[in-house]
Amino acid sequence: MKKLLIAALLFVGMVSFAQDADQTSKPQREKLTPEQRNDKQLKKLTSELNLDASQQTQVKQLLADRSAKAQSFKEARQAKKDSNMKPTAEEKAAFRKQMTDEVEANDAKMKSILKADQYTKWKAIQEDNKEKFKEKRKERRENP
Template identity: 70%
Template sequence: MKKLFIAALLFVGMVSFAQDAAQPVKQQRERLTPEQRNEKHLKKLTTELNLDTNQQAQVAKLLADRSAKAQKHMEMRKARKDSSIKPTAEEKAALKKEIMDEKTATEAQMKSILNAEQYKKWTAMRDENKEKMKDKMKERKNKL
């Protein structure tokens, strides 16, 4: 879900920059494949949390599963968008519940993989990233 949210933000940002030709063109980021993103995320978690090889393998599997689910959600969204059928309130609620269930399942799996200190660090990192995203959203909103 977080990746979808980031992708949506990037899309909105690119569209807004495309409208204003007076602003200097930003250098485009290299597009990473899901496997490359997972590997990059795993490396970051390994260095930040000091994961051992067993934990790395478990976290890599978890990241791959999350990535596959996110890809599935993106494809579903794209299919709905292409067909111009708006989801009903019930469908939106069901999707939101499914995403929240996946989030709690991921948290439970991370808690079982990491020790107490690592889990505490991981939650702090996650919360910090949430705050950064909120700040970026406010900045983008103020620019528009």
């Protein structure tokens, strides 16, 4: 009788533990193609900034160019990673400068596309997103 009771308690404990593990796991994010991501971002920007048709086409082109450059950077980094070559400090600094230049160029293009009030709103949205990213990163570091 004791063995049966212990076995039943052990079974109940295992089942409840398994259910808790399922509930705490993060939901999987859907994988979007670069075009789908660009379209999603364009829709979001259109609704938040009230873009007109001309601005939408310009922003769409800008997003496509930006994602193509990001993909090429990603492939270049992956190629270096696959060859097991760690980047030197100079290469890291050059890459960081290149990324900064890309961000500034993107910012200048958006400034030329958007009206003044839209641009300030876009910059505020970027700052909010940056803060959210920092919070998520901090949370991930605390709870690996």
